[in-house]
Amino acid sequence: MKKRWICLFVENEIGVLARISGLFSGKSYNLDSLTVGVTEDSTISRMTISLTSDDRTFEQIKKQLSRSIEVIKVVDYTDTSIHMKEILFIKVIHCSDADMTELFRISKVFGVEIIDYDGDTVLLECTQTENRNNDLIALLKRKFVNSIEIVRGGSVAVEAVSISER
């Protein structure tokens, strides 16, 4: 089992998201995250899909996506240099003064922005890789048991231009 990334160019039409997500659920393919948005060409949408699978299933997934009429192009990002970011909001409630200090410290180390706070609640915004976001969530879950709320957006990815960054 390995983490995979796919970039999908699809027709910007009603029902295409249902078609792609339905393909994953219908064939019991695992899906970690899926994001979609319109591209510079308004008739084309671009999806970033992350999933975990073995080689054989992954080959099949790519083929199944390719044969969908609505799919224009499938690009496998698994072993390419890409820039990848995921938006993550974390709301921490019932914070003591000491918690606040700790949160401000964590935000420095993780490069997280505190975008709002009031009374005993703090709102953090984090735009990092999925893995980095996972680390932050794990840390905050440990430190602030039952007092965090998480919203994450799923990753978007684009090929690197000049450097080999992953």
Place this chain on the structure above:
Amino acid sequence: MKQITGADLFMKALKEEAVDTLFAYPGGQAIDLFNALYGEKEIDVILPRHEQGLIHAADGYARSTGKVGVCLVTSGPGATNLVTGIATANYDSVPLVCFTGQVPTHLIGNDTFQEVDFVGITRSICKYAVMVRKREDLAETIKKAFYIAKTGKPGVVVVDLPKDVQRAYGSDLYPKEIMVRGYKPKLSVHMGQLNKALEVLNHAVKPVFLIGGGVNIAHANKEMTQLAELTGVPVITTIMGKGAIPTTNSLYVGNIGIHGSYAANSAISNCDVLFSIGTRFNDRITGKTEEFAVNAKIIHIDVDAASISRNIDVDIPIVADAKKAICALLEKAKPLHISEWTDEINHWKKEYPIDMGKVGLTPQMIIQSINEMFKDAIVATDVGQNQLWATQFLEIGENDQMLTSGGLGTMGYGFPAAIGAKLGNPHKDVIVISGDGGMQMNIQEMATAVVYELPVIICVLNNGYLGNVRQWQEMFYERRYSSTCMRYRRSCETGCNQPDHCCPEYIPDFIALAESYGAKGIRVTKAEDIKNALTSAKQNTKIPTVVEFIIDREANVMPIVPPGNPLNDMILEREENRE
């Protein structure tokens, strides 16, 4: 530019696409389209008695003619009744375009009368499903639908037509060509891969061809026969591939699979090169996959890249249309010297034939009589034991055809498919081989066959059981005949597994039923009456004939590969018959 309604454009599109037969059932949200069809002379509009019968008929028409089958039904229940037929056709790569009426666009989502999200329902069981939301998209969408249905790996396209789009005025132009940027059917053959495949084939000691439905769909039967004869390589087929070369050809070994012949399954298990064309290595043909053709280098030609290396790992994959690939092979292939291997296969064929014996009214005798009495015929099977016996015993010559629901295994398919086949091939004999269970699933189409004067011959093999499930219950579930007896009544003991002469009378009386529709009915209870019955059925040239054969209640399909076994580990005959 002339302005016409959506319904009139629909008519124009059908004519531009050379549609000569339309399978159609009206309803509130399709009434404008039917209005446009009123008095139509160029298109034969067929009104079946149920939408499921309708789509199977369109399917039989498409399979037997090679043309696109076209359906038109209303929204809601009209559309949902198509679902089984869509999955059936798509699974077997049959080109259909299904037009469904839909409530007006401004009412969609309101739980309007007879509204269902039909595109949503069918998305995962068809090749492409689309709703036309704007009148200006109508022409292009219909063009696209036909193009997608018939090219590449053919399949079903659903076009949902809201009523306001049918009524709205717009351009009368219908495009001559269409480009779909996400859809590029493979038109060429990769010669490098093909040469590699030939190299492997030429060095083979024990090669076989394994041919699936792709060769029949590509109408490459003649070329396939030439290729087999040129190379001398034995040919094994899947159920869908049966007829790829004439079954009487000496190079034909038989069907592979859980009810395949011992010779075919053994040849697959022992071959050193498996050259497969147009099959997806479905679980019904591979048996235990870990032991499938373990010694073989596997070459796989398929038009669908997703079919390659999905169930079975392939050494040389080639994505191509079967006909194009076979034609390219024909130019370069040469004879192989493999007489030891062919002798071995012939020995298996001789030692372990599929044979039900010559006593009594057996399915084998019935089907062999069909073989003798009908040449250049189309045989549509239903699903279950009747289908499996047909695939075992039916002879398919150069101009014969077998229509069968191989992928989905849809009971109730055979009879309506035969109606469609007869409509498309009025000069050919069309025969149905069905069981008594499946026959009752679309029996209402007897009316269609009568009113359109379609003299199909319907052979009902009646054992009073849902026989294939009963056979599994007998062999693998300790004879627990749960819900498989068709003679069951409230008065019966629960848990009965002993068919005997005290069983309640069978209903319906197929003969009386046929006659109530104005068709003919003949019941056959003795082997010596088979030919007389078929002869008199042949003489009914205006109406269908039901020939009901009362067969042994517990006749089994043999041989069989028990679930989980490798292919060549078969049970060859029933325990009590073994010596």
